[in-house]
Structures are given as C-alpha cells and as structure tokens.
Amino acid sequence: MARNRDSSCRQCRREGMKLFLKGDRCYADRCAFERRPYSPGQHGQRRRRKLSDYGLQLREKQRAKQMYGVLERQFRKYFKIADQMKGVTGDNLVLLLERRLDNMVYRMGFARSRNQARQLVKHGHFSVNGGRVDIPSYLVRQGDTVGLIEKSKKTVAILESMEAVERRGVPEWLMLEKDKHQAKVMAYPSREQLNLPIQEQLIVELYSK
DSSP, rough: OOOSSSOOOHHHHHHHOOOSSSGGGGTTOOOHHHHHOOOOOTTTTTTOOOHHHHHHHHHHHHHHHHHOOOOOOHHHHHHHHHHSSSSSSHHHHHHHHHHHHHHHHHTTTTSSHHHHHHHHHHHTTEEETEEOOOOTTTBBBTTEEEEOGGGGGGOHHHHHHHHTTHHHHOOOOOOEEGGEEEEEOOOOOGGGGGOOOOOHHHHHHHHOO
C-alpha cells in the first residue's frame, strides 16, 4: 500500500508546526522542530511566502492527512461520509478520523505514535469486543472495548508505551484498564475535547469548491 516515506520530522518542519508523528520524542527537547523550527532544505530559513486562500486550505488538508496517516483517496472518502452525516461536516470529519482503530490504540496508550499503532494493528495484536481486528481504518464505536490478544500481552513495545502513558495522558472519553490490557470507548469526543492544531473548516471549504 502507498504511504508517505518522508521523514516525520521533515513533515512537521514543512508544515510549520508539530504533528506529533514520533510520539514521546515530540514532547522532548531533542525534537527536531524545537531545534530547527523552519522548513527543511537549503532555503528553509527564508521567510515563508504568504499563501493564497487556496494555499491555506490545501496546507490544512495536508496537515490533517499527515497527522492521521491517511492518503488522499481515503481522506476524500471520509469527507464524503462526514458531509452526509447530520451535524457540522468539519466536526464529523475529525470524529471519523478519531474513530480509526489505529488512532484509538494510540489514544489509549498502547502505542507511542499513530505510525506505531498502525503497524501493531496490522500485525494483529488487538481485538475489538473479543474479536481480532487487523484493519487500521476499522471505525470503533461507542461502547466498544479494544484490548490486546492474549499472546501479545508481553510485547515489549506495547508494555513500554503503557508505562509511559501517564506523561501523555488518556482522554476522558476512554477508560483504560491497564491490568486487563484493554480500554473502553465510553463516549465519542466533542470537538472541544480534541486539542488538535487543525482548522477543519478550511478543509470543508477546499472540498466544497
């Protein structure tokens, strides 16, 4: 499957903000964006050109895609679904992205980043309501329980992530049971609860043209 092979730190620097693609490292002093908060390349330190309205909308879409690790075709599909749902299209779009299984695994603290969560899900380490699921784009529903399968409960990478979860915290709409290696989706988050550097209205304007 196609994927963005560019360096995670280069993506953050190109967008001019942290996209939190490398987990705990993004919160540390060694974060590349903290040391070099300008675009990559030999002309990166030049003053950024002022973007047109279309340019701003396009960049916002790119940030959202990179943050959640979604490609254009799938992202456009999410937008179509969000547009057909009741409520605000932008809020619906963000909620659909948040409901992805790989994102939920990251939010629950089973992985240090969404990229790591996607890989762990593909390798079949997780179950939803007791049934094994290896599709990162699987949409988790309210009331679902996401947990480790029995043979994965001693996986070092997952255990290390769970030990470090206190530094990042678990969102209030999720209930983590560390001793049982599982977490339950208590409710869908509201847009106000999601501290995301995304202006989803710009994405809606871009796709609505």
